[in-house]
Amino acid sequence: MAVPGPPLWLLAELTYRCPLHCVFCFNPLDFAKHGDELGTADWLRVLREARALGAVQLGLSGGEPLLRDDLEEIVAEGRRLGFYTNLLTSGVGLTAERAQALKQAGLDHVQLSFQDSTREMNDFLSHTKTFELKSRVAALVKEQGWPMVLNVVIHRMNIDHVDRIIEMAHALGAEYLELANTQYYSWAFLNRSQLLPTHEQLRRAEERTDAWRARLGTSMRIFFVAPDYHEAKVKRCVNGWGSTLLNVAPDGVALPCHTARMLPGLAFPNVREHGLREIWFESEGFARYRGTGWMKEPCASCDQREIDLGGCRCQAWLVAQDAQAADPVCPKSPQHDRIRSAVAEAGVVERPLVFRDKRESLRLE
Numbered sequence: 001m002a003v004p005g006p007p008l009w010l011l012a013e014l015t016y017r018c019p020l021h022c023v024f025c026f027n028p029l030d031f032a033k034h035g036d037e038l039g040t041a042d043w044l045r046v047l048r049e050a051r052a053l054g055a056v057q058l059g060l061s062g063g064e065p066l067l068r069d070d071l072e073e074i075v076a077e078g079r080r081l082g083f084y085t086n087l088l089t090s091g092v093g094l095t096a097e098r099a100q101a102l103k104q105a106g107l108d109h110v111q112l113s114f115q116d117s118t119r120e121m122n123d124f125l126s127h128t129k130t131f132e133l134k135s136r137v138a139a140l141v142k143e144q145g146w147p148m149v150l151n152v153v154i155h156r157m158n159i160d161h162v163d164r165i166i167e168m169a170h171a172l173g174a175e176y177l178e179l180a181n182t183q184y185y186s187w188a189f190l191n192r193s194q195l196l197p198t199h200e201q202l203r204r205a206e207e208r209t210d211a212w213r214a215r216l217g218t219s220m221r222i223f224f225v226a227p228d229y230h231e232a233k234v235k236r237c238v239n240g241w242g243s244t245l246l247n248v249a250p251d252g253v254a255l256p257c258h259t260a261r262m263l264p265g266l267a268f269p270n271v272r273e274h275g276l277r278e279i280w281f282e283s284e285g286f287a288r289y290r291g292t293g294w295m296k297e298p299c300a301s302c303d304q305r306e307i308d309l310g311g312c313r314c315q316a317w318l319v320a321q322d323a324q325a326a327d328p329v330c331p332k333s334p335q336h337d338r339i340r341s342a343v344a345e346a347g348v349v350e351r352p353l354v355f356r357d358k359r360e361s362l363r364l365e
């Protein structure tokens with residue numbers, strides 16, 4: 001197979017610690033069982049190695065990256081190296097002083113998450129009282145002149161609030177609003193039957209989003225991240241395994257996507273022991289699902305295989321229990337009926353929501 005290009009995007013998951021308890025968190029279910037976080041020197045080395053490989057975009061996420069006292073130092077090194085730096089945050093911990101320090105360090109961009117346009121739902125879904133705090137943080141972000149993306153994860157409990165969410169984002173001065181339909185991995189997969197919206201809810205939300213787009217023009221761009229369970233549209237996940245994204249977990253494990261470490265039979269290298277060049281070009285974990293050579297039927301002979309690259313390996317594992325299978329979202333997948341029944345059964349079987357929490361994490365497999 002052809003030599004892969006460089007990773008363009010380094011996603012540094014600085015910590016799994018988080019003050020929120022979101023029911024759709026994409027951190028692994030067993031996050032509390034993983035080892036110690038990388039120290040500052042290790043992160044700075046990872047940044048240098050990634051930049052030397054050709055990475056240009058640096059995402060700083062978590063958990064809550066503001067819980068790291070060395071965030072400013074990491075941002076400053078990212079800026080010095082020439083990365084475009086983006087902080088993905090819940091806003092908890094962003095004081096006026098820290099905002100100023102991050103600005104001075106050279107932070108380029110902030111993506112702030114809200115759970116909903118109402119205090120009740122925002123605070124319920126995150127199991128914290130953070131709604132007012134987030135509004136204050138949005139003001140700080142504007143004060144520092146950062147372009148602001150407001151990210152709201154959409155699901156059955158807030159999808160009918162799309163009008164109010166868009167109004168709120170516009171009032172807060174967001175340049176971009178990401179209405180991110182829930183992707184069903186990790187904690188969201190656990191809570192899938194409570195989070196999946198109905199087809200009718202989705203249709204209405206898309207209609208309302210289009211109406212707002214027409215009304216707001218370019219003053220705020222709205223992205224409606226497609227919900228693949230409903231669209232039966234296979235996504236080219238992470239733009240292709242080992243093609244663009246290099247994700248480094250808090251304990252230093254390097255991954256082709258943020259949930260890949262749950263896949264069985266794959267060992268991913270740790271940046272404490274291996275350089276990024278070796279990890280990217282030579283490790284078995286990054287090579288396993290690159291390109292199309294690993295495919296079996298129906299992907300192997302599909303005329304879409306170079307376009308969607310077989311979809312998502314993690315979804316294939318979660319739904320079909322076979323990471324090499326076609327993404328079950330694809331109508332050609334022998335397991336596609338599992339996606340259809342998940343949508344049909346959504347909300348019919350009532351189960352309690354499981355909030356992301358350290359105790360739950362230690363209990364869950």
Ligand code: FES
Pocket residue numbers: 185237238241257258259260311312313314315
């Ligand atoms: Fe892991 Fe799609 S999320 S390959």
